[in-house]
Amino acid sequence: MKLVVVGDSLLDVDIEGTVSRLCPDAPAPVLDVTAEHPRPGGAALAATMAARDGVDVLLVSAVSEDATGERLRSLVEVPAMFGRVDSVPVKTRLRCDGTSLARVDRGGSGRPQVTDDMLDAVLSADFVLASDYGRGLLSDERLRSVLARVPVVWDPHPRGPAPVPGARLVTPNLAEATKFSDTSDPDEAARVLLDRWQARAVVVTMGGDGAVLHCGGTPVAVPAPEVLAADPCGAGDRFAVSAAVELAGGAAYDEAIAEAVAAAAEFLENGGISGLRAPLPSTVDAVRKRGGTVVATGGCFDVLHPGHVRMLAAARALGDCLVVCLNSDQSVRRLKGEGRPVNHQDERIEVLRALESVDDVVVFGEETPSAVLGRLRPDVWVKGGDYTAELLPETEVVRRWGGRTVVVPYHRGHSTTEILSRRA
Structure with missing residues (x-):
């Protein structure tokens, strides 16, 4: 099975250190840096997760031709096909003892370029995961036309476009579903979005409260195991990847969602995004x-x-x-x-x-x-x-x-x- 992950790629950087004092001019902690951990984010993170699961995966995305883009390229562990974009989004988290003190965002300008080769790669896929981080790649009309012709799981973003009609599954979290549907009730949000997006299924994820799946009949509630996790970063990507792989393998919707909920919980239990840092030789x-x-x-x-x-x-x-x-x-x-x-x-x-x-x-x-x-x-x-x-x-x-x-x-x-x- 060939999975293509298509969407916006980011560079995530964790800067870790210790805090023992405050700034003399403000009640802000001083972080004494001990380590810096860069990693692929967005669609590149999702593709990395799939590859580490043993899936035959191709990343289709866009990166800039500068030092930041090259840094991201060097961290991507999977075969990739890149168009161009003016600058790659960089999300830098300042962390101490496993807790984020602040996040600094920069970059992400320009409209991503979609090439004919990228379109051909998406068309050749057995299954597609559309990983939207609101940076414009999935707004491209030619790409959307191609995505409407392949089996796709769509992981949406509040700043991104609506999924293409006919998507096999759309995976908003509760905050995203509330924004898209104007209701905070997960059952009602799933029902509204199923109709609005003309999708085959919509699942609203709710972190520790599990997920609600709507395929047109009675909604299905899928509970989540209890996990203590201070940092949920990456759990949504873990869920979407697992759901896409399960559906591609022929699983029923309720089975795929149950597996995805379990995979996201296991991901968090094993340290979350920190456990996915690029392995040492x-x-x-x-x-x-x-x-x-x-x-x-x-x-x-x-x-x-x-x-x-x-x-x-x-x-x-x-x-x-x-x-x-x-x-x-x-x-x-x-x-x-x-x-x-x-x-x-x-x-x-x-x-x-x-x-x-x-x-x-x-x-x-x-x-x-x-x-x-x-x-x-x-x-x-x-x-x-x-x-x-x-x-x-x-x-x-x-x-x-x-x-x-x-x-x-x-x-x-x-x-x-x-x-x-x-x-x-």
Whole structure:
């Protein structure tokens, strides 16, 4: 079964820290940052959930061609087809002890572009989940025309358009259903929206109170198991993904909704969105569990040369595993200019992983690897001797968890730029 998740993708960032004092000029907490955790949000989150369930999934969305868009691309774990948008929405939460102190939203401008290839991908799906976050992709008339011709579960948003007529299932939460129907009674809201949207079924989700399903007859109430959860973020996506997968597999509506309610409760019980952070390389987990030393280094590694090989070998000798933080293609282009990289990202990953000194590779799209370091939390951060440790922005980042920065010898006469200039 091929599931296509189509909709607005976001970049979610959790900035975690400790609070021990208030601002001197206002009764506001001061967050001492200890870690930063970026992750895909919106439709990209839904696609990630489906993939981790073992579903064959394709993400169809839009991202910007800037550092933020590249950062989001680097976090997406599933095959994807992207149109363009001026800027990706970024939602940043400031958190302490599992509680959000504030959220900062930025970006999200421009009308998303829908390409012919994106339309073809949606048409080729066995089943579709439309994940609307009110950013405009699902308002595109060509896309809506295609969505009306495929089996679709529609997860709506208050700022988004109405679902396409004939949707197999629409999944508003109670607040959304109240806005769309002008009634706060979940049974009545489901009945009104079923008729208004010309859907085959509407389910109104109510968090800990379960869900109400309306397919045209008597509404069906589905209770939810009792779960203590401080952060419900992502539970709606978990519900919609599970419902879509169950319906695609031939389940009856009441069976699909019961499974979706249970899946959302299990998601929250297992830590919610925090449990879905991008996994660390398995080597890092294994080394850390046995008390070993995790070493990381970073760079473009465009045209691998002896200087690279010697530096990587020296870095690996400092610990029990070496993870290379690799600049993405667009990140290299911004740093080095047009015409770079010479070797594309997948090729550079393959070559690095073939080296005996390299245990794993992670890709980042920003100017510096600070964000990915916050996720890896290496014990040692290594750079070549053409850098000064105190001038590296990563040095202060690594110090937050007690890590250290080490400079290994620089081998003059070996650089990608010099090699390319000799070949010109």
